[in-house]
Amino acid sequence: MDLGLSGRVALVAGGSSGLGLAVAEELAREGAHVAIGARDAEKLASAERRLKEVARGTVLTTAVDLKRPDAVRHWVDEVASRLGALHIAVTNSGGPPPGPATGFELGAYQDAVDAVLLPPISLALAALPHLKAARWGRLLFITSETVVRPVARFALSGVSRAGIVAFSAALVQELGDCGVTVNVLAPGYTRTPPVERTAGTKADGDVDAGLRAMAAHIPLRRVGLPEEFAAAAAFLASARASFITGTVQLVDGGASVIG
Numbered sequence: 001m002d003l004g005l006s007g008r009v010a011l012v013a014g015g016s017s018g019l020g021l022a023v024a025e026e027l028a029r030e031g032a033h034v035a036i037g038a039r040d041a042e043k044l045a046s047a048e049r050r051l052k053e054v055a056r057g058t059v060l061t062t063a064v065d066l067k068r069p070d071a072v073r074h075w076v077d078e079v080a081s082r083l084g085a086l087h088i089a090v091t092n093s094g095g096p097p098p099g100p101a102t103g104f105e106l107g108a109y110q111d112a113v114d115a116v117l118l119p120p121i122s123l124a125l126a127a128l129p130h131l132k133a134a135r136w137g138r139l140l141f142i143t144s145e146t147v148v149r150p151v152a153r154f155a156l157s158g159v160s161r162a163g164i165v166a167f168s169a170a171l172v173q174e175l176g177d178c179g180v181t182v183n184v185l186a187p188g189y190t191r192t193p194p195v196e197r198t199a200g201t202k203a204d205g206d207v208d209a210g211l212r213a214m215a216a217h218i219p220l221r222r223v224g225l226p227e228e229f230a231a232a233a234a235f236l237a238s239a240r241a242s243f244i245t246g247t248v249q250l251v252d253g254g255a256s257v258i259g
Contacts, residue, residue: 001240003030003234003235003237003238003239003240004238004239004240005027005030005031005032005088005234005237005238005239006030006031006032006056006057007031007032007033007057008031008032008033008087008088009032009033009035009079009080009083009084009085009086009087009088010024010027010032010033010034010035010087010088010089010090010237011034011035011036011037011075011076011079011086011088011089011090011127012024012027012034012035012036012037012090012092013036013037013038013066013072013089013090013091013092013093013119013120013123014037014038014066014092014093014094014142015034015036015037015038015047015090015092016036016038016040016043016044016046016047016061017038017043017047017192017193018192018193018194018226019092019142019187019190019192019226019229019230020036020038020090020092020142021036021047021050021051021226022226022227022229022230023090023092023140023142023229023230023233023234024036024047024051024090025050025051025054025227025230026227026230026231026233026234027088027233027234027237028051028054028055028056028057028059029054029055029056030234030238031056031057032057032088033057033058033059033060033083034051034055034057034058034059034060035059035060035061035062035079035083036048036051036059036060036061036062037061037062037063037064037066037075038063038064038066039063039064039065039066040063041063044061044062044063045061047061048061058083060079060082060083062075062078062079066093066119066122066123067114067115067118067119069122069126072119072122072123072126073122073126075126076089076123076126076127076130077126077130080130085130085133085134086127086130086131086134086137087131087134087136087137087138088137088138088139088140088237089123089124089127089131089137089138089139089140090140090142090233090237091119091120091123091124091139091140091141091142091164092120092142093115093116093119093120093142094115094116094194095116095144095154095157095194096108096111096112096115096116096156096157096160097156098153098154098156098157099153099155099156100152100153100155101152101155101159103155104155104156108156109156109159109160112156112157112159112160113160113163115160116156116157116160116161116164117160117161117163117164120141120164120167121164121167124139124141124167124171127139128171128175128180131178131180132175132178132179132180134179135178135179136179136180137175137178137179137180137181138180138181138183138236138237138238138241139168139171139180139181139182139183140183140184140185140233140236140237141164141165141168141182141183141184141185142185142187142233143161143164143165143184143185143186143187144157144161144186144187144188145186145187145188145250145252145255145256146158146161146186147161147162147164147165147184147186147248148186148248148250148256149255149256164184165184165248168182168183168184168246169246172245172246176245181236181241181242181244181245182245182246183236183241183244183245183246183247183248183249184247184248184249185229185232185233185236185249185251186248186249186250186251186252187224187229187251187252188218188223188224188250188251188252188253188255188256189211189214189215189218189223189224189252189253189255190223190224190225190226190228190229190251191211191223191224191225191226192226195211195214195223196211198210198214199211199213199214202214211223215253217255217258218252218253218254218255219253219254219255219257219258220253220254222253223253224251224252224253228251229251232249232251236249
């Protein structure tokens with residue numbers, strides 16, 4: 001199936017590893033020009049090599065602190081200038097520390113807002129003028145299943161990421177006639193490096209045993225793969241998804257059904 005992504009320009013925040021890299025790789029494979037940004041120069045270099053192995057378009061990498069709005073705006077504007085447009089923007093950030101709601105002081109909630117909520121809003125605000133100018137845009141927010149299904153031990157994640165859902169809903173109403181769609185992706189447990197580290201911690205270093213324990217509450221009886229998540233993201237970013245906006249798309253193997 002042709003997703004209509006060939007020649008489109010995509011920008012992926014946090015694209016040097018994990019879900020961000022998986023999405024960037026899928027978009028590159030579909031023929032999009034892909035720009036990724038992250039802080040770690042070594043990871044960026046590794047990701048660039050990986051993307052160029054599958055890319056049919058241009059690959060750009062930039063070291064950028066996504067917590068700095070000025071740096072984010074400069075990055076977005078530079079990508080649009082170098083590649084001639086911007087059509088797809090994917091926001092992505094790491095998660096805050098796990099723990100129950102009363103296990104944190106107010107400062108931890110402020111830190112979660114600064115690290116998880118504000119950077120996606122900053123990126124969206126910087127990208128939207130370019131998406132509007134193109135009259136064709138896809139804005140995707142990567143969050144987590146906690147925006148749909150509260151998880152007691154991930155209180156900071158649920159609180160900070162819920163704001164992203166509210167922000168995206170407001171954008172949908174504002175951008176209806178601009179040719180720009182807005183959707184939220186809510187992944188459950190997916191086999192990324194952070195999840196593997198957590199799995200090993202839970203099972204005395206046995207990552208596979210830890211992943212099986214995580215999968216006990218998932219109807220498909222396994223954790224997801226990054227490429228499965230990326231396939232959902234690429235579809236929502238595609239021409240095929242032109243009438244899909246304002247959704248919160250769970251990619252969790254059915255975990256939300258049984259809680």
